[in-house]
Amino acid sequence: MRTILIAAAALLSACATAPLTAVESPVETVDLLLTSATVVDVEKGTTTPDQLVAVRGGDIVAVLPESQANRYRATRTQDLGDRYVMPGLWDMHVHFGGGEALIEENAELMPLYVVNGVVAVRDAAGDLAQQVLDWRDNPPMPDSPRIFTSGPKIEGIAPVWKGVIETGDEADVDAALDRLQALRVDFVKITDNTLKPELFLYAVREAKKRGMKTSAHIPASITVLEAAEAGLSSIEHLDYAMKAGSKDEAAIAADYLAGKYTYAQTMRRYADTFDVETARRVYARLRELGTAVSSTLYGSTTLANLDLDDHSHDDGLAYVGPGIRATYAWRVERAAKATPQQVADRHFVKDVTARTLPMLRDAGVVILTGTDAGFLNSFNYPGFSLHDELELYVKLGLTPREALMGSVVDGPRFLNQGERYGAVAAGKSADLLVLEVNPLADVSATRDAEAVVLRGRLIDAGELERMRAEIRARVTARNARFTPSPAS
Structure with missing residues (x-):
């Protein structure tokens, strides 16, 4: 017995003095592991090198230092070689439409967004509303x-737009909102x-x-602040924000309502009476009210410059079906019929409108990055035009970070999606963009995606090029069999 006790005491003594060994963390299985990543935090305006991003299903499960890569076993591992990883882009104002004959062409725009790094779009209404609602729940393309x-x-009653809900009184509006709630729309569009x-x-x-978000074209017969004070969530198109800077906005609105001037003449009057101090005061109030502005500045600039620019050799033409391109004719023909004075007015309004973008930024108004891409809006190519929009913001004085904020951070937040999107972080959705160049230093870096992660699936450079080739081939085939309708 004494021998046994001595042996036990010796064993306990050895355990007490032996060094403790760390318990190894269990190896976790994930679907995708991005290593040697430089993570871009758009909101903070910072980058963090030597990171790994672990993805399971459609979720980011961890963002950790590269040294911890041995904690994971992945179905697919991609060494990014210090390339930059940021949240995928959101286009906060697009359109699908052109009638039932163009349903397939609209569906075929989906991969065009993805190859351009656009992982989410906000559809601001067209004439294929039910189809788009169906696509929201069941994507039309992989x-x-x-x-x-x-x-x-x-x-209102008998508008120029197709596929709308017509309202002539308050009961009609109530019924419209009942219908939209039943459809589970993500926001309400009013024009x-x-x-x-x-x-x-x-x-x-x-x-x-x-409790429904609203976005709108604001009638020329009321002031911007009247709409904002009523509770408008977002103003669509920057020229409406420009008119808010007119020192005579209310009087000009009353003249328009009385039928004294056309819409184009009214917009010129707003631009002629634009006043910096008035604009600053109104924009400060917009910030207080939480009213955002989706500028769609590239789209409006393209339309204003139709008399200057030759689009016949645009690279984007190879990616858009002939039926959708045919819808461009309406605006092109209207611009071609403009008088010299109307053309001059159009350019003047465009230039004054562009001045308001940095003013809105300075006032703290949320600027949502949207393009107006889709049918009708001539030479505004889905996916591609979001990069044009971002570059235009920087040209007008915003920093790359500020331009990107309106797409990847404030875009999701506006749609109550901020918990799931807007950062490369654990718990966020795995919708990512991999870039060669730091987008916080050069916003045009977003044009050249090295890879896109869509709902957790890595689409590398080779597959992105294959997708582009497939889109071009589909459009070429459609061109060969396209017969313009009388309306085209």
Whole structure:
């Protein structure tokens, strides 16, 4: 017995003095491991090198120092060689439409967004509302961006736009909002072609009461602050924000309502009376109210410059079907019929409007990066034009970080998606863009994606090029069999 006790005491003594060994962490299995990554934090404006990004399913499960790569076993591992990883881009104003005959061509735009690094789009209404709602829940192509949509927009009686919900009184507006809620739309779009000003304000107020986000074209017959004070969530198109800077906005709006001037003449009057101090005061109030602006500046600039630019050799033409290209004719022909004075007015309004972008930034107004790409809007090529929009913001004085914020951070937040998107971080959705150059230093770096991660699936450079070739081949085949309709 004494011998046994001595042996036990010796064993306990040895255990007490022996060095402790660290318990090894269990190896975790993931679907995708990105190593040697430089992670871009757009919100903070920083980059962190030597990181790994672990992805399981459609989620990022970890972002850690490269030294911890041995904690993971991955189905696919991609060494990024210190390339930059940022959240995928969001285009916060696009359109699908052109009638049922163009459903397939609209569906075929989906991979065009993805190869350009656009992983989500906000559809701001067209004439294929139910189709787009179906696509939101069941993507039409294997590589499709996430879709957030307004469904059919609210308008007045007999407007120029097709596929809208026509409203002539408050009961019609209530019924429209009931319908949109039943469709589970992501926001409500309201436009001003024939909608009565009082019904516009009623629709905004009632939607807000229901907890629904609203976006709109603001009628020329009411002021921007009237719309914002009613609870408007986002102003679509920068020229509406420009008119808010007119020192005579209310009087000009009253003249338009009385039929004294055309819409184009009214916009020129707003630009002629634009006043910096007035604009600063109104923009400060927009910030207080939380009203965002989706500028679609590249789209409006392209239309304003139709008399200057030759688009017949645009690279983007090879990626857009002939039916959608045919819808461009409406705006092209209208621009061609403009008088010299109308052309001069168009350019003047464009230039004054562009001045407001840095002013909105300085006031702290949220700027949502959207393009107006899609049918009708001539030479505004889906996917490609988002890079043009970003570059235009920087040209006008925003930093690359500020330009990107409106796409990848404030875009998701506006749609109540900030918890899932907007950063390369654990718990976020694995929708990512891999770049050769730091986008915080050069925003044009987003044009050249080395890879895209879409819902957790890595699409590398080779596959991106294959997708581009497939899109071009589909368009070429459509061109060969396309027969323009009489309307085209």
